[in-house]
Each structure stands twice: as C-alpha cells, then as structure tokens.
Amino acid sequence: MAEQAPAACRGPGTVVLTGVGVLSAFGRGTEALLSGVLSDQPAFGPVQRFDATSRRVRVAAAMPGSPDLLTELDRAVREACDDAALSPGDRAHSPLFLAIHGDPAIGRARPGSPGTGLHGLGSDAFTAEVAGRAGLAAEGFRCYTSACVAASTAIADAAAMIARGRADRVVVAGGYLVDSDQFALFDAGRVLADDGQVRPFSAGRRGLLLGDGVGAVVIESDESARARGARPLARLAGWGRSGDAYHPCQPHPEGHGMARAITAALRRAGIAADDLGYINAHGSGTGQSDPAETNALRLALGDAVADVPVSSTKSLHGQSLEASGVLELIVTLLAVREGMLPVNAGFLGADEACRLNLVLGEPLAAAPQYAMSLNAAFGGANTALVVGLP
C-alpha cells in the first residue's frame, strides 16, 4: 500500500506493545483504570488539591491527595517494565521518551546570576531523573512538550524508529497531575466546563475538565519481544501525524489535518476504514473541536464512519494534557483486550455537527481487531495511533 508517493510510508518491522503502567483519577494500575472507564461513572469532583475558590470552575478528575509527578512517573514506568518482563539489562538498553509540560520546578525557580540560576533544571534533567530512577538507558532519552499530542507523538516516533530498525525498544511515558498553574490557565482561557461534566460530541457541551494521567508503555520490535520470550499485548499497527496550518489554537473546522493523520495511520497499518472496530476520540468536549474532529472522521473514513463505535473517555478521566496520548492509548488497548468499549459519558442529546456512532448508555460488548486513538492539540497538531490485536 505504501508505493503511491507522497503518501506516508514506514519501515518494514512489526511494532508491538509489551507492557503498560498507568495512573488516573480512578487510581493506580490498569485494573483501576479499566473498571473506572467501564463503570460509566465520571471521576470528576471538587478540586481539593489546591485552593481553587477564586476560579470560575472548581472541578477536575484528580486522585485524593497531592501525588508527586516524578514519583508517579517512576512507578508507572516500573509497572510497564515489569508488565513487559524486562530484565535489568533490557531496561538499561531501553531509552525513555517522556511527555510532560516541562520541569515542574521551572515556574518557581529563583534564578541567581544571569544564565546560571536555572542550572540543573529543565525538561532533559527531569527526564534523565525519571530514566535513572527506573534503570532505563542513560543516553538516548527525549522529552516531548508538544501539548496534548506530546505523548502520542512520542509513541509515533518510537514506532517509526522501531519499524525502521533504528531502535529495538523504547519506553514511552507521559505525565500530568492536576496542578494550580495549569488549572488557573485553563480557567482563564474559559475552556473549562462550568457544569462540572465533559460532554463530548453532545448538544449542550460546555468544555473540558482536567484530569490526572500518568502512563507508560513498552514499545518494541516483534523480533526483540519474541527473542526474549515476551508475549505482545497488541501490535502498534499504524501511526499518523499532521498539522492543520490554520490557527495558533483552534482546529481546522473541516478537519483536514486530522483526516490526513487518520489516513496515514490506516495506510501504515495496511487496513481499510471498515476494519476499525473502535475509535477512542480526542473528544475534548469543546464547541469547536468536536465538530472539527467529526468532519475529520467523515473525511477519512467515508461511509465506514456510520458503523464504527466512537467514544471519548475524556468524559470519564478528564483531559490529561501532555499525557493524554499514552493514557488514552492504554484505555484503548485495555478496552479492546477486554472486549468492552467504554461509554461516551455526559451525553445530553444529538448535535447535528457531531453525528457519530457514539457508545452511549452503557459499555458496548465488542471484539474489534483494530482500534484507533486520536489526539489533537494547540498549533493544529494531530495524531492517530492504531492498535491491532495479535
């Protein structure tokens, strides 16, 4: 399928997922996440982690207490490596691609003399610390800060490298824990849902809500996995990335950019639109983004869009910013392996601009062979990831 220039191509290697680790507002671990997203009960509640009394909206999906990002990333990465049964030697040869907003200490650092006061801080230093604690490779780590596509972009890059034989294995992690600064920014931008619920693709939707998300996945070549006797959880069958070239922070209303990302991902997976059995949508629940994503799906999938089940689990676990791509890929993977698709919660009624085959009411029993996770971000950045069961 990849001969027709200039369409997306890939290296010949098969890419697999062999381990996952996760935290969300539903708790730590994959069992908590799966039971949470299949419960149809959103994890939103009053913010208690910091003082939000002066904010317009005071709701988020946050775990109790004040978890520490470095500690939780370390735990999720270890969980993923344990799940993949990686030996200490395997870990020491696995680079970390980390998706975060940045070094959490930067905003309150007190610079000393010009150019030296921030020594030891920064995204790379933070990434090196996470990699070091988990026993991952001391070199080759990367930090991605591309907003809500940071983690999904890191996953796509890892897959592309592995498919071309440029790496045998990469651990991709992402982390966002609801914090006072991002909360204040999103509140000031008036994008938070003032009715306390996220209602993707629904009439009456009023915006997004932030949510805790820390996730890690072990991505490796099928050859590497089999050589060490590991059983892949799924294939990372396809990936696509694109830019809208439209606006600093609004999506292209016709969804042209996201449609190209979807098409590239399907092409790399070597499948047709009607092979998809589930789409975990970006579905932010905002006025402009949901119709744009609907148009992208209609453009890219054609008639198949009428049949493929779609849900945005941001309606359950919230928007985890830079970590969204890895959290939602894990949700997609767990759902497909369980044979139960999570609901698109918060739905009030149909919006003609968002006509999709939404999973409503209760989780849907299904056995898809292929599923897609979509993400979009400021800057018109779009990603699409396709997982296939082995």
Added chain:
Amino acid sequence: MTYPMTEPAAELAAPFSPCLQDLHDAASRAGLAVSASASWPETGDDGEVTPLAGFIESSFSPLIAQVAVRALERRERPPPDRATATATAIVIVTALGDVTSAARVAAAVDRGERVFPLLFFQSVPNAIAGYLAARWHLTGPVVCVSATSAGLDIAALLIADADADDALVVRVDLAGTSGDSGRAAAILVTGTTSQNNLGTA
C-alpha cells in the same frame, strides 16, 4: 556551508543560547541538508525582538517567529503555493520552555490573582508553531522537544517516512532572567539521497 550571520560562535556561546552551529551539526549527523538558516541576534541591529500580536509578556514566541520567518524567507525556492504545497514539519527545540510565562503564571497563582487569558493561549510552544503554520501554510506535523539532536533525528524520520517533505527546526532559549530577551536559531532541512534510501516499505 555559509551561514547568513555576522557574529558566529562567540555570539552564541552563552550558557542558554541556542547554537546555529549545533543545529547544522545535528542536521549533518541526521543526514539532512540545510536549505536556509537564521538566528537572533545576527547583527548589532538586532536589539529588542519585534513583538507579536496576541503573544504577551515573554519574548519566547516572538523569538521563534523572528528566526523562523527569516529562515523561511531565505529558503532557496519560493514558498510553495497552496495548489502544489509541500508538507513542512515544524520542530521546536527548547531546553527550558517559556520560563518567563511560566514564572508570570506561578507568581499570579501564588498571589491568588487571576491569570491574564492570553497567557493561556501561549502556555505551550505549539501555539507559535500554529501561528507560523497558518501564515506559511506548513501542513507537516508539529513537534516540540528539549534537545537539538532529538529534534533533527525526528525531522529526519518524518521526512524519510513522508510525513513531511522538509522541516523547519527552531532552537530557542530564554535566559530566565528579566531583561534578557534570549536567543534563537532556525534551519530548514530537507532529505538527502542517502537519508531517503533507508528501506522504505
């Protein structure tokens, strides 16, 4: 290789300054050809970076725009028209991010004040990438990373896998102290014959 700048290495040697030479070296290691480049400051005339409408308080986004536009205007062929557009990826490399905006937000939060809404829209480097993409019709992927070598390796793979025909790679760093507007550099890179023959499937 000629660089369109008047004060090379010494001017770019400060602790947090982006280095045009580093961008070129990383492009070379990644098997990419540089078709245009730019930096800030380049000459003594580069005093204060030109403000950018919609971006406030920090020189982070204006610096990126300044070097990106310089590089785009210097590329060896004219900007493609929309009918035959090539896909240009945007890769932004920044070690610390927009420390000025982050400090403004933290200070407002710690004082219990409201945050100015425009700070929300510039809170991630994607925003300025989207601004450039819209102005120059750059339809390739948008990626932000923290190290130059990673940025060029990502650009090389995007080009090899036909996610993009070329890539605009911008390195930007603020010094993190008030009054210092920071430094930036940008290159436009394309694939070379050897880079493109990597076993496309």
